[in-house]
Amino acid sequence: MAIFQGTLLLIVLLLAPMAAAATVGGLGGAEEQLDECITPTICCQQDGPDVRFPFWLKGHHHQNCGYPGFDLSCTPESKYPVLQLPFSVNVFVKHIDYKSQTINISDPDPHGCFARQLQHLNLSASPFQFQTNGDFSFINCSQRQDSNFFDWFRIACLSKQSHQVYATRYDGLDISCTKMYTMSLPYEILDYSYGTITFDDLQLNWSKPECGKCEARGKNCRFKNNNNCSSSESQLSTECFGGKPKQGALPKLKIAGEVLGPTLLLVVVIAIYHVYRSNKMKKADQVKIDKFLEDYKALKPARYSYADIKKITNQFEDKVGQGGYGIVYKGKLSDDVYVAVKILNNVKGNGDEFINEVQTMGRIHHINVVRLVGYCADGFRRALLYEFLPNNSLEKFISSNQEKHSLGWEKLHDIALGIAKGIEYLHLGCDQRILHFDIKPQNVLLDNKFNPKISDFGLAKLCSKEQSAVSMTAARGTVGYIAPEVFSRNFGNVSYKSDVYSFGMLLLDMVGGKQNTVAQNTSECYFPEWIYKRLDQGENLGIQIEEDGDAKTIRKLTIVGLWCIQWYPVDRPSMKVVVQMLEGNGDTLTVPHSPFASTNPMPTRGTTGGRTFDSELEIISESE
CATH class of the missing domain: 3.30.200.20 (Phosphorylase Kinase; domain 1)
Structure with missing residues (x-):
């Protein structure tokens, strides 16, 4: 390490005179081609951006020194130069990157509301555009919305105690909300951690004139042939100039390169070896979680x-x-x-x-x-x-008849449908299929509106969508909700159908509950088998109902649950089909064959009202 540092210090000392000569040569060339329109100007404060072509500063440059639409203004009280965007939207220009052709803008009023001013912004008539943007609907809500809504971003300065304003990319509205207007904004200002939008430092870029190419070559930019600005499109073309070192500096650079080349190469080799050795040692010391x-x-x-x-x-x-x-x-x-x-x-x-x-x-x-x-x-x-979800888990509402009936069967149906849509998303909505392997009432949480949310992914597995089954070294999940094939491969391959089984048991839990009085009074009674027999024989299910339509809802949840807990995975529907069954009116649902009959495994195909489920499932390796 000491040798490396000493060699590096030596090369820096040797390169210093060469760098100075190159700098002098470069400045000399620029001075010989000095153009008053290119001379950088700093206004407002010392750390503000330097203003040069294609920008021009009113009161410092002639208007022909800059490109149309790139005029800035500065007053003694201004913190940064001001740019006026269409229509009458004034912004501070905090930074200008001439090479990447971007500017950083902010609200000139420190106590104002930038979001209110931006609603009048129309960049279609401006040379500046957002780098990446999308259309956002601004929504006025009479009451505060659940901050858990994904892609709802609260606008603090537009919100009042009497109403809240949000920006969203989707048009789905709550009943207490109305749409105000639509505005195009960049995605970079979204803060997903806090569900807000930050307008502090927006970035715009320009495509014309293309002076960034000149900056990248160390040259300046101006109107072609140094002509003044004209309204004619042909005379708005630009060219690069200046920035070349003096002729006398080139031989010096060549000699310095021949002398210092081998030493510089040695330093590079030593530096590469040092970095390689250091990285190798760090990787050896890292623990699994840190990596x-x-x-x-x-x-x-x-x-x-x-x-x-x-x-x-x-x-x-x-x-x-x-x-x-x-x-x-x-x-x-x-x-x-x-x-x-x-x-x-x-x-x-x-x-x-x-x-x-x-x-x-x-x-x-x-x-x-x-x-x-x-x-x-x-x-x-x-x-x-x-x-944080204030209503705890679903278990609280299905383990007590009092709590369950306080929700009502219609709400329990909506909760079941929401859980099904969540599992369907895990199976089909991501780049890779996500198998949860622990679907149960304790892992379904309820928000303040009793919307269900699946939680606890500690046992989850990822697999390709094209491959439907996984091999497992040990059973995982909670007893009572684990699919038969997870215990024994005699029933079929472990796959996304294992989550379907767990969901079916959850549905039957919602119907019967752990304290179902009928099941308690029947000795040695397994509730799913008991209710299947009642359903198959057309008998009353013995479940307490309070409103019209409850019996139909209970029957639908029961039938769907029994389809989901079929012993063999090929007889179970996919979660997409389960969602369709729950969304339907239930009249076309047929009672499945008994999931409790002892039969030999065979590649059967299950149906409900004409629907056909998938048959063979391909085995893939488990991915930790």
């Missing part, structure tokens, strides 16, 4: 330190749950953003489940899947931060 987090450091969610976790949870003050995975606390990121902080136990295998959950949740964005806000991997301390 994973390095690969995924650019992903949302955000990473927090353990000190941040203690601050967010107010020193772990509000405990809201506990299980084999660890303890869950309620936390607060800001005044109106609450999170559930799951502190993971330091147990064997915890690292794999932690990586699995962060990796899986980082690619999921769906209204029926819980959103991972952040994570903590501080030494041996690990935590996961989720959006």
